[in-house]
Amino acid sequence: MFLDGQAQGPQDGLLEPLTRITARGWLVPIGGCMQSPEILTRFIDLCGGVDARIVVIPTASNEPDHRSYYERIFAPFQQRSLEVLPVATRADAADPTLLAHIAAASGVFFTGGNQLKLATVLGGTPMAELLRARFAAGMTIGGTSAGAAFLSDHMIAFGEEGKAPRTAMVTTVAGLGLTKRYIIDQHFRQRDRLGRLVTAIAYNPIMIGLGVDEDTAAFISPDEETIHVVGTGAVTVVDPAELDTSAILEALPGTHLELPGMVVHVVDAGSVYEFEERGAAAK
Amino acid sequence: MFLDGQAQGPQDGLLEPLTRITARGWLVPIGGCMQSPEILTRFIDLCGGVDARIVVIPTASNEPDHRSYYERIFAPFQQRSLEVLPVATRADAADPTLLAHIAAASGVFFTGGNQLKLATVLGGTPMAELLRARFAAGMTIGGTSAGAAFLSDHMIAFGEEGKAPRTAMVTTVAGLGLTKRYIIDQHFRQRDRLGRLVTAIAYNPIMIGLGVDEDTAAFISPDEETIHVVGTGAVTVVDPAELDTSAILEALPGTHLELPGMVVHVVDAGSVYEFEERGAAAK
Numbered sequence: 001m002f003l004d005g006q007a008q009g010p011q012d013g014l015l016e017p018l019t020r021i022t023a024r025g026w027l028v029p030i031g032g033c034m035q036s037p038e039i040l041t042r043f044i045d046l047c048g049g050v051d052a053r054i055v056v057i058p059t060a061s062n063e064p065d066h067r068s069y070y071e072r073i074f075a076p077f078q079q080r081s082l083e084v085l086p087v088a089t090r091a092d093a094a095d096p097t098l099l100a101h102i103a104a105a106s107g108v109f110f111t112g113g114n115q116l117k118l119a120t121v122l123g124g125t126p127m128a129e130l131l132r133a134r135f136a137a138g139m140t141i142g143g144t145s146a147g148a149a150f151l152s153d154h155m156i157a158f159g160e161e162g163k164a165p166r167t168a169m170v171t172t173v174a175g176l177g178l179t180k181r182y183i184i185d186q187h188f189r190q191r192d193r194l195g196r197l198v199t200a201i202a203y204n205p206i207m208i209g210l211g212v213d214e215d216t217a218a219f220i221s222p223d224e225e226t227i228h229v230v231g232t233g234a235v236t237v238v239d240p241a242e243l244d245t246s247a248i249l250e251a252l253p254g255t256h257l258e259l260p261g262m263v264v265h266v267v268d269a270g271s272v273y274e275f276e277e278r279g280a281a282a283k
Numbered sequence: 284m285f286l287d288g289q290a291q292g293p294q295d296g297l298l299e300p301l302t303r304i305t306a307r308g309w310l311v312p313i314g315g316c317m318q319s320p321e322i323l324t325r326f327i328d329l330c331g332g333v334d335a336r337i338v339v340i341p342t343a344s345n346e347p348d349h350r351s352y353y354e355r356i357f358a359p360f361q362q363r364s365l366e367v368l369p370v371a372t373r374a375d376a377a378d379p380t381l382l383a384h385i386a387a388a389s390g391v392f393f394t395g396g397n398q399l400k401l402a403t404v405l406g407g408t409p410m411a412e413l414l415r416a417r418f419a420a421g422m423t424i425g426g427t428s429a430g431a432a433f434l435s436d437h438m439i440a441f442g443e444e445g446k447a448p449r450t451a452m453v454t455t456v457a458g459l460g461l462t463k464r465y466i467i468d469q470h471f472r473q474r475d476r477l478g479r480l481v482t483a484i485a486y487n488p489i490m491i492g493l494g495v496d497e498d499t500a501a502f503i504s505p506d507e508e509t510i511h512v513v514g515t516g517a518v519t520v521v522d523p524a525e526l527d528t529s530a531i532l533e534a535l536p537g538t539h540l541e542l543p544g545m546v547v548h549v550v551d552a553g554s555v556y557e558f559e560e561r562g563a564a565a566k
Contacts, residue, residue: 090529091527114532116486116531116532117532119487120485120486120487120488120529120531120532121529123488123489123529124488124489124523124524124526128489153436154456154457157486171454172455172456172457173455173483173486174436174437174455174486174487174489174490175487177463177489180436200456202403203402203403203406203440203456203457204402204403204406204407204458205403206411206457206460207407207457240407241407243373243407244373246403246404248399249397249399249400
């Protein structure tokens with residue numbers, strides 16, 4: 001594994017404006033512990049600014065007090081419409097009244113908690129299908145922590161900490177399926193999760209890993225070609241495009257993995273990762 | 284879990300002819316230990332009959348003698364063109380000469396072995412991309428045993444035996460990604476794999492499980508709506524559409540899972556499973 005450690009400093013105020021595109025929506029995984037107002041400002045902007053109709057899905061959490069918490073979080077942004085949907089069961093995820101809110105939304109935000117709760121409650125329901133259809137038609141969808149992990153097709157359900165990839169240190173299951181290209185991890189450097197993200201990719205190097213730090217968001221463009229990093233941390237990009245061999249099949253359980261050619265970029269807030277160039281540039 | 288045990292007897296000779304459709308290709312997972320000539324007859328027929336240009340990908344296997352074995356297997360069917368491609372490394376899966384064979388093929392067949400070898404050698408390579416593009420354009424793709432497991436988006440990499448679903452009894456990773464609707468298991472009733480297939484679906488009930496018996500093939504139509512079962516065994520369909528709750532998050536490691544509303548159909552060879560009607564009929 002090759003560590004491309006050239007961290008680039010934040011370039012506050014130099015980010016290109018995020019433009020809206022009519023095809024798919026923007027996808028906005030956030031690494032948890034959101035503090036920077038810039039993250040929600042940009043998210044709401046992509047949802048229509050003051051006219052944004054945001055729906056919060058708090059299913060991942062066990063906290064009873066979502067509504068007032070998320071009303072307080074979104075309050076400073078002068079955006080007029082916010083609904084926190086009570087989706088706790090698979091029956092809720094088929095309730096026409098709740099579905100109508102999503103049909104009318106311009107943006108959806110998943111809270112943190114446990115991503116397996118999102119997968120087991122929403123997976124295969126009419127609500128998941130509607131979310132996928134609205135996203136395909138241009139709606140912005142974001143989420144923090146567990147809500148970020150759930151967004152991708154292959155989702156990291158749980159795993160062990162540590163920098164070194166080892167067999168059996170990570171469990172992946174199906175997620176919401178809004179991106180096949182990227183697999184998302186969160187609380188990334190704070191919880192020392194490089195090993196589990198690299199291991200997830202070693203099983204099938206079809207995906208690019210995005211390890212999103214706390215208080216940091218990866219704004220993934222509708223064509224998936226560029227990722228704007230916003231907040232105070234970085235997004236760690238794990239890229240297997242030049243991987244020579246994935247030795248996960250031969251490795252004994254729990255041993256370290258040899259993965260020659262796996263490339264890791266650390267893309268700091270204020271920079272943009274360009275998929276085609278396989279690199280980051282301050283903009 | 285509700286077991287719909289109404290097994291239907293084989294109705295040899297009563298299968299509807301499989302017609303070719305110009306959109307996606309037919310997808311043909313086979314459960315291993317292929318004996319019935321009818322399976323390869325129908326597979327080759329979908330690939331163009333005597334004009335079929337079949338490419339065999341033996342990557343899953345460690346056997347050195349693929350070529351003569353598969354030449355012998357395909358010999359009785361009077362089909363004129365067969366290539367067994369030597370794809371053993373990720374570099375092979377980017378080799379233009381080998382890619383040209385796939386570009387010219389009318390059907391591709393994956394041998395058995397270990398499906399993680401397929402995922403680690405082919406995942407994210409130009410060959411995997413080409414296979415996905417050709418399948419989307421109508422090419423027939425099949426595989427037996429490990430080669431069947433690899434076909435779906437979410438692939439069962441390995442797991443434990445037993446009928447009762449338990450937490451942590453199965454590991455799923457990314458597969459080739461030719462179907463998102465179905466997740467495929469193989470050697471199904473012979474190796475007592477109902478538990479691991481149900482558990483894989485319990486993590487995210489977005490997928491329908493197909494447990495394919497030995498000497499049995501599931502011919503999945505290009506629109507994914509019908510599955511023709513051919514051979515001597517059955518396809519066990521695990522359907523979470525009416526699942527009330529997936530308790531996998533609350534269950535302690537290794538304990539049995541409560542999954543009220545999970546439906547299991549056993550669809551015998553000679554019958555056709557209709558997705559829309561969620562049931563099977565002898566045809």
